[in-house]
Amino acid sequence: MTKIIRTAIGLMSGTSMDGIDIALLRTDGENVVERGPSMGNQYEPAFRNRLKQALVDARDLTDRTARPGDLAAVERNLTLRHAVALSDFLYRHDVPPAKIDVIGFHGQTVLHRPDEALTVQLGDGALLAQVTGIPVVYDMRANDMVHGGQGAPLIPIYHAALAASAGHALPTVFVNIGGISNLTFIGRNGEIVAYDSGPGNTLIDQWVEMHTGAAYDHGGEIASTGQVLPILADRYLGNSFFSSNQRRSLDRNDFRPPEIGEAGLADGARTLAHVTAAAIVKSARHLPEPPARYVVCGGGRLNHVIMRDLSEFARSQNAAVIAAEEAGLDGDAMEAEAWAYLAVRSLRGLPLTFPGTTGVTAPVTGGILGMPEKSGLLRAD
Template sequence: MDVIRTAIGLMSGTSMDGIDVALIRTDGRGFIDRGPFLGVPYEADFRGQLKRALELARPLTDRNGRSAELRDIELELTQRHAIAVAAFLERFGLAADAVDVLGFHGQTVLHRPDEGLTVQIGDGQELARQTGIPVVYDMRANDMVHGGQGAPLVPAYHAALAGKFQQAGQAVCFVNIGGISNLTFIGTDGRISAFDSGPGNTLIDQWVEMQTGKTYDPGGEIAGRGKVVAALAERYLDNPFFRGNVRRSLDRGDFAPLRDGEASLEDGARTLAHVAAAAIVKSAGFLPESPSIYIVCGGGRLNATVMAEFSARAEALGSHVLTAEQAGFDGDAMEAEAWGYLAVRSLDGLPLTFPGTTGVTAPVSGGMLARP
C-alpha cells in the first residue's frame, strides 16, 4: 500500500515577490488532498538582494563556486523560508512533527541548460535544522546530469491533477504564467509534454518598476490603457526561441527588458502583455495536439490584459480557457503544492522528470534529503 505523507511545498519563483507555502497530503502518485496556502511577500530591500544575487551568479561556471556575498544572501533566503514555515504552522494550528517533509525550491539565480548548469540558492540542511522537519531540496540537478534541461519540474503534479479532465476525453494544457511561462500538456492518451513557453510576468514587472517604482501592473490596469507597439512586440516574438522543434528551458535573462524611452508606460506594458499572451499560443504550436482546455495558474492569470488576449487567441483556435480557480484548483498555491508533491515522490525514488518534460534520457528521480 502506498504511504500517504503530509508535505509542505515552498516556492520562490522568478518574479522574486515572496515565498509561497502550501500543504498537501499525498502518496506522490494519484492521491492528492490539498491543504491551506500562505503567501509571504518579500519587502523591497530583500528583493534588491535577490537581484544582486542574479548579478553575482552571472559569471559562475560551477554550481558550488559561490562568493561570500552570494552565500550570505543564501543564508538570509533560508532563514526567511524557516520563518515562513513557522508562520504557516502557527496560522493553521499545525505542529512541526505533523509534517513529514518540506519540498524546498530555493531561488534560481542562474539557469544555463545548454551548459548543464543550474544554480538555486537555499541551504536545505540549514532549513531542516531551523524547522526540525526533513527537507528535500536541489531537485533540478540530477535531471541535468542525465541530459535534461532541469525544467520544468511541475508537470508531474499537473498530470496528477488532470485526471478528471482526461476521463472526459479532453486534452488538457496547464499554463503557468510566472516570471517565465511554461506549459504542461496531458494528451487524451495520457502522454505528457512540457516546456517553457516564453516570457511571462518578468518583462512586464521590470518595465513597470523602471517607470513607476511599483513592482508589477495590478490587474493589468496600466496595460489596459495602452496599445501594442508592433515593432517592439516582433522584436521579442521573432526570438530564435520560438523557432525549430527543440524546446529548451529559459532563464529570466534570456529576454532583455525594454529600454527606457522605447515606449510610454502604458504602451510598454500593453506590448509586453501582448508578448506574454502571444508567446504562449506560439509555443503551444509545438504541442502534439491542440488542447481542448487551457488551465491558467500563476500570477499572470490575475493580469486581465494578458488573460483577455490569451483567451481570445486560444478560443479562435478552438480551445477553452479556464483559470485554475474555475477548474477547481488554487492558482496561487499550485507551484508550491507541486514542490510538496515532488518531495514525496523523491522520498519514494519516483521520477520527477520525463523525456517529454525536460528532455532527460529516461524518467529520473532527484533531490537531496536533509534531516534535522
Template sequence: MATGGDLKRAIGLMSGTSMDGIDLAMLDTDGDAVVDRGASSFTAFDADFRKRLTAALETAKAITEREERPGELAEIEIELTDRHAEAVEAFMARESLNRDDIDVIGFHGQTMLHRPRQALTVQLGLGARLAERLGIDVVYDLRARDMTMGGQGAPLVPAYHRALAAGLSGEWAELRPVVFVNIGGISNITYIGSDDVLLAFDSGPGNALIDQWVTRHAGVPYDSGGAIASEGRVLSSLANQYLSSPFFTAKQRISLDRNDFLPPEDGQAELEDGARTLAFVTAAAIAKAQAHLPEKLKLWILTGGGRHNRMIVEDLTVATRHSGQVIVAEQAGLNGDSMEAEAWAWLAVRSLRGLPLTYPGTTGVSEPATGGVLARGYGCKNA
C-alpha cells in the first residue's frame, strides 16, 4: 500500500464512449499535487458484448429516471460490473498485488445516456457489487452531484490534467497556456491558462463517428492508425454539415451525448472518403475550440485513442499551425492511453478527502463540487 503522508494507492477503471473495453491504471497519490503513476492495462470487450452494449444505447434512450434499467440493461449492468472485477483481479495477479495493497478503486462504469439539459446521466455499473467481490473500497457515481448543483456532469478529468500540467518537465514545463485534448468517442479539451485558470468543455465528435462508420462499412471496430482515412478525400459538403452545427457557435459550452452527432447516411460517401471526412471533422472541431479560450495557446497535448489516427493529428497540426505546438502525450512523458483511468483513480482519492472534482469553469457547476459514492469492500481493511 502507499505510504507516507496522505498518500493512497488507487486503481482507476474507465470504459469510455468508444465501448471497446476497460482501461485500468494505478496511482499513488494524495488526490492533490502528488501523482506517482504506476502500471496500467487494457481489457478488450469481445465483439458480442460490444454489440450488446451498442444495442443497449437505443434501449437507454427511454430512461427518464437514473435508476431505470429497461430491457436488457439490468443484465448487462451485472455482466459489465463482473467484467471490471475480472480485469482488476487479472491486473493484481500480474502485478503480484493483494487487496490490502489497494486503498480504493475509482469506478466510472459505462455511460449509456447523458442529457445535461435534463440533469440526467446514466452510467451502468454496480459499485457495491464491485466492492464486495474485490474486498476493496470503491468510489463510483462521480458525476451525479455536479449535475444536482447545476453542472453538466462532464468533463471530470480536467482537475487531473491540471495536476499533470504542474508536473511537466523539460521543454514543456513553462509552456502556458496549454490544452489537453482527449480524443475519445467524444473529444473534450482542458485549458490551463498562464494564470492557472482552468476551463474545460466538449469540443465535438471524436472517434465515435469514425468507429461507427468503419464498423458498418468495413466490419472493423476502428480505423487503425487512420489507415482507411488515408486512402480517402475530404468531402467538403459532408464536413460542412457537421461543422455548421449550432453547437460550435453557441456561447455556452455543453456536454455532449454520443447521439448528438450521428455518422453519415448510407450513400453519402464511400468507405475511405467517409473515414477521411470524419477525421477532418474531428480535428476541425477541436481547432474551433480556440474561439472559446481567453488566450492564444502555446501547447496542445493529445490524449485518448484518437491520437493514434494520423489523419486527425495531421489535420489538427495544420489547423493550429499559428497557435502552438501539437504533441502526443508520450512526448511529454505521459500515457495517453491510460490517462482517463489514471484520472478516475485520482478522483477517487480526491472524493475520499472531500476535495472538489468539478469547477464552474469545467462543468458550469454553481461552485466547486466534490462528489462520488463510497461502497465499502466486504471485510476489507478500511471497513
C-alpha cells in the first residue's frame, strides 16, 4: 500500500513567549520524515507584554473556551500574527500556499492545570484556516485530558520518528529545554516514556527580565559570571515535584523566580541555570534505564552554562550530552516540526499521546480540524 506523504507546516509559540517558530515537514505521520526549511519570528516587546498579561487574565479560568477581558483580542491578534509570519515564511522559501496540505497550530498556552484536566491555548484555528485558505489542525492537547492524560508532552512520538528515520542508536533520550524542560526516552524496542523534568528557561528568563529588561540570558553570559547559591538551589530542587514518584505536566507558574533581593543578578542566573540542569538529571531517575546519551534541543541548549552543568552531572552517570545539531537535527525547529507531524497524524486519526507519555488511559488521537470556506488571503483560487 502506497503511503500518502503530506506537506505540513508547524507553528509553535512556546512557554518562553518569545515568538513564533515555523517549520515545513513532509511526512506520512509515521516513519517518513523529510525536514524542510524553518524560521523564527520574534514578538516585539509590546506584544510580549500583552501575552504576559494574558497569563494573569487567564489565572481564574474554569472554562477553557472563555475569553474574558483582553483575552479575546489577544487571541485574534496572536492568530493574525501567525498568518502574517506564515505568509512571510512561504514567500521567503518560494513555497506556494497551495502546496501546503495542513497547518499544525499550537497557539499560546496561558493556563495549564493537568490536575483539573484544564488547559487553555490562545489561538483561533478556524480563523487561521480562513485567512490562509489552508486546513488547520489545532487544540491538540484537550482530547488527551478528556481521556485522563496530563495534556503534555505531545512531542515524544515525533522524537521517536526522528530517532528511527536518522538511525540513532537506542536507547536515546531527547531533552527539550524550553520554558519547561521535558524528557523523551526511546527504548530498544520502541518503548516511549516521556514527562516534564522541571523548569527550563522560564525562571532564568523571568529573573533576567526583572533585573535588566532583556528577554533572556544570551548564551548564559550573565550566569557565567555568577556563583551557585546552595540554599536557593536546594529550595528549588527540594520541591515535591522531584521527590514524588508520580510524573505530572508543569505549568509555567508552578515554579516562580526568586524575589528581588534574594540574590544578585549574576548569582541568581547562575543558580537557576544549575537548577535547570540538575532537574533534568534528577528527573531521569524515573526513566526505564539510565540513559547513555542526552540529545538536547530547545533554546536552553544555547545557554553554555546549562549545557556545561548538564554535561558534568550526566558524566557522573556515565552519560554523554550533545546538542541536537551534533545528531544532525535542528534544535530550534524541532517543536514546530513536531506540530506539523502531529497535524498529519491527527488527519489520519493516529494517536498523538500514549500512556507512557502523558498518562492517558489508552493511546488517543486529538486535535480539531478547521477547514477554510473560501480560498483565503494566501491561496489563490
